[in-house]
Amino acid sequence: MKVLQLGKFYPxxxxxxxxxxxxxxxxxxxxxxxxxxxxxxDGGHSVLDINENAKLICCHSLAKLAATMISPDMVVTLKKxxxxxxIIHVHHPDPIACLALWMxxxxxxxxxxxxxxxxxxxxxxxxYKPLQQWLIKRADTIVGTxxxxxxxxxxxxxxxxxxCCLPIGIDKMPNMPEKAHAVKDRFQGRKIVFSxxxxxxxxxxTYLVEAAKYLNDDYVVLIGGTGPLEEDLKLQCSYHGxxxxxxxxxxxSDEDLPAYYEACDVFCLSSVLKTEAFGIVQIEAMSCAKPVxxxxxxxxxxxxxxxxxxxxxxxxxxxxxxxAEAVMQITKDNETYRRFSLGALKRYNENFTKEHMxxxxxNIYKNLYDNN
Numbered sequence: 001m002k003v004l005q006l007g008k009f010y011p012x013x014x015x016x017x018x019x020x021x022x023x024x025x026x027x028x029x030x031x032x033x034x035x036x037x038x039x040x041x042d043g044g045h046s047v048l049d050i051n052e053n054a055k056l057i058c059c060h061s062l063a064k065l066a067a068t069m070i071s072p073d074m075v076v077t078l079k080k081x082x083x084x085x086x087i088i089h090v091h092h093p094d095p096i097a098c099l100a101l102w103m104x105x106x107x108x109x110x111x112x113x114x115x116x117x118x119x120x121x122x123x124x125x126x127x128y129k130p131l132q133q134w135l136i137k138r139a140d141t142i143v144g145t146x147x148x149x150x151x152x153x154x155x156x157x158x159x160x161x162x163x164c165c166l167p168i169g170i171d172k173m174p175n176m177p178e179k180a181h182a183v184k185d186r187f188q189g190r191k192i193v194f195s196x197x198x199x200x201x202x203x204x205x206t207y208l209v210e211a212a213k214y215l216n217d218d219y220v221v222l223i224g225g226t227g228p229l230e231e232d233l234k235l236q237c238s239y240h241g242x243x244x245x246x247x248x249x250x251x252x253s254d255e256d257l258p259a260y261y262e263a264c265d266v267f268c269l270s271s272v273l274k275t276e277a278f279g280i281v282q283i284e285a286m287s288c289a290k291p292v293x294x295x296x297x298x299x300x301x302x303x304x305x306x307x308x309x310x311x312x313x314x315x316x317x318x319x320x321x322x323x324a325e326a327v328m329q330i331t332k333d334n335e336t337y338r339r340f341s342l343g344a345l346k347r348y349n350e351n352f353t354k355e356h357m358x359x360x361x362x363n364i365y366k367n368l369y370d371n372n
Contacts, residue, residue, distance in 0.1 A: 005036040007097035026358035028054035039069035082106040112139035116277040146301025169357025172287040179259030194264035199227030204270035212245040214324035224252035269294040272317040286348035291340035311347040
């Protein structure tokens with residue numbers, strides 16, 4: 001059996017590419033030949049050897065348009081190599097990957113990984129929709145990251161007979177006690193609410209900043225990340241006199257990130273739109289036994305990932321007071337906090353480890369291959 005992961009770009013920037021690369025490494029690590037074909041964010045065509053069972057093929061791109069790499073090279077390359085593979089695992093949304101698969105003439109099995117609906121690029125969807133419908137019909141199996149998203153997507157409801165759930169899995173965050181103590185020391189024993197993400201509208205950081213008004217001085221909110229709304233959020237803090245309660249960390253490197261998870265008391269995901277389909281940051285926090293406050297976004301899987309009353313508390317979107325009340329509820333006493341902390345770690349261990357994701361994905365491949 002030989003598998004190709006198809007779509008997105010390299011180097012890794014977002015959650016979809018991260019999942020693709022983890023599958024590439026994990027599946028090939030189990031002795032199954034597994035390659036990845038994607039667009040290069042910069043530079044020309046290249047092939048990287050990952051291990052003895054895996055290589056990463058980066059295709060030359062002309063430009064990035066509407067969050068999609070324009071890569072005729074991907075179309076040409078897939079047509080050349082597709083017959084080497086028994087299964088192509090295509091990651092959606094990626095119109096160029098879909099076009100490449102359509103033009104390749106591939107006759108084998110197709111796994112469609114439905115990471116999210118196309119929500120922001122409305123004009124693009126008008127042109128892409130017929131191709132998207134072809135891909136949904138062509139797929140032998142459609143994989144969603146949560147049962148909620150599979151159930152709620154308007155594009156998948158007619159095809160539920162061939163859908164299954166494959167939750168995202170990650171490695172546990174490494175322990176960094178010295179760095180974590182340094183973070184705690186900076187804030188002199190205050191309870192830390194940590195959040196992380198690109199500073200764009202759908203992340204809902206403006207509501208998290210406003211939530212700080214309802215927290216007493218025993219709390220501090222740390223927000224990691226950069227983006228177009230960073231200055232607006234800082235102005236919001238200044239206007240409301242919250243500069244001592246809300247701290248902006250800027251870009252947080254992969255080397256420093258585990259220390260912030262370890263140092264925090266509660267992680268908060270304040271997103272407000274279905275664009276946030278899963279929220280990998282939630283399971284990163286859970287792997288450190290940190291309770292999560294997340295939002296009940298309609299039609300999104302975020303609130304499924306964070307099991308209300310077990311791994312944390314889910315609140316209505318755009319409700320700063322509810323965010324603050326949930327944070328205070330989780331941290332009100334040691335016994336309550338311990339219960340949520342253990343619940344978060346158990347939720348991670350039972351559902352969101354990388355080993356679970358790889359094992360379940362290989363079973364999907366084997367079922368398709370054995371029924372060939």
